[in-house]
Amino acid sequence: MRAITYTQPGGTDVLQLVDRPTPEPGPGEVRVRLAFSGVNPTDWKSRSGTQPGPDGQVPDQDGAGTVEAVGQGVDPVLVGERVWVWEAAWQRPHGTAAEHTVVPVRQTVLLGPDASFELGAALGIPFLTAHRCLTVAESLPDRLSPGSLNGRTVLVQGGAGAVGNAAIQLARWADATVIATVSSPHKAQLAAAAGASHVIDYKRQDVVAEVRKLSSHGVDAIVEVAPAANAAIDAQVIAPHGAVAMYANDGGDEVTVPIRSQMGPNARWQFVLVYTEPTRAKDVAVEDVNAAVLDGAVRVGEDAGLPLHVFPLAETAAAHQAVQDGVTGKVLVDVTR
Structure with a gap:
């Protein structure tokens, strides 16, 4: 099979297109013939700083395709x-x-007949991260479904990013009021297309003042991409028993939180890394995200606020570079090309 691998950490130049034996699924595993691979920031960060195993590493966490073979203990009906x-x-x-990957069967989720493979490859890391960010506050339910966030207000800092887009779509599916911040008129259009109820351009507007106009009691959940830059804003708009969920470190590696002002509302400042989140939280996130997909509530593409940038397998290095450079939208690799 054709595969991209790297045998040492480094820049995009370490990625090589090679021919490898097609892997066989072991007990409890399935082999998936992939159509698309989704590229996330953690993919290039892992490639840059993590030593692969002796046989090399095939990068990228997310994908979509068709189950081709199953290992011992897995129902062949799949x-x-x-x-x-x-x-x-x-x-x-x-x-x-x-062209193929092997994973434990629990790490494959039925896509249904209507959702595209492009959508499937865009789900994993962004949508599971967004689900975690929307459910860590003590005042909010730990499951998402239609109506579960009715009467609640969510602030998505960076509404045009992949996780921001996912958070907007999931929160709107759950009937929350969603306020998104962006840095340009074009990104404002993307956040609105994703379903944001209100969009604030933080380069031209006072975020605290605008949020207070929209929600006098504050916001129940903040999905935060840049905590170092936004902590002072978040501290002023968090509602009683709300949570600031920090899933990235855009704009700085250290965050300063005003202690006293956060004690009053019993605010929670929560770090989020999807790979190491509690098992139950991951399991219910997978279930809820897939329920939203089957409901037709999740979309990709320009009209969903998430432009797609598709590269052939041989140009995976360029796909990684695009994510590393901060391209707006979702980067996919078409592994069939």
């Missing part, structure tokens, strides 16, 4: 099913930048 895949490369050698 063969031929369309699925999306999450965390394929987490502590495993077979990521999704290849």
Whole structure:
């Protein structure tokens, strides 16, 4: 099979297109013939700083395709099913930048007949991260479904990013009021297309003042991409028993929180890394995200606020570079090309 691999950490130049034996699924595993691979920031960060195993590493965590074979203990009825895949490369050698991957069966989710493979490959890391960010506050339910966030207000800092887009779509599916911040008129259009109820351009508007106009009691959840830059804002708009969920470190590696002002509302400042979140939280996130997909509530593409940038497998290095450079939208690798 054709696969992208690297045998040492480094820049995009370490990624090589090679021919490798098609992997066989072991007990409890399935082999998926992939259609698309999704590229996330953690993919290039892992490639840059993590030593791969002696046989090399196939990068990328997310993907979508068709179950082709099953290992011992897995129901063969799954063969031929369309699925999306999450965390394929987490502590495993077979990521999704290849024609085939092998993963534990629990890391494949039935995609249904209507959702595209492009959508499936865009789900994993961004949507599971967004789900965690939307459910860590003590005042909010730990499951998402239609109506579960009715009467609640969510602030998505960076509403045009992949996780921001996912948070907007999931929160709106759950009937929350969603306020998104962006840095340009074009990104404002993307956040609105994703479903944001209100959009604030933080380069031209006072975020605290605008949020207070929209929600006098504050916001119940903050999905935060840049905590070092936004901590002072977040501290002023968090509602009683709300949570600031920090899933990235855009704009700085250290965050300063005003202690006294956060004690009054019993605010929670929560760090989020999807790979190491509690098992139950991951399991229910997978279930809830897939329920939203089956409801038709999750979309990709320009009209969903998430432009797609698709590269052939041989240009996976360019796909990684695009994510590293901060391209707006979702980067996918078409592994069939």
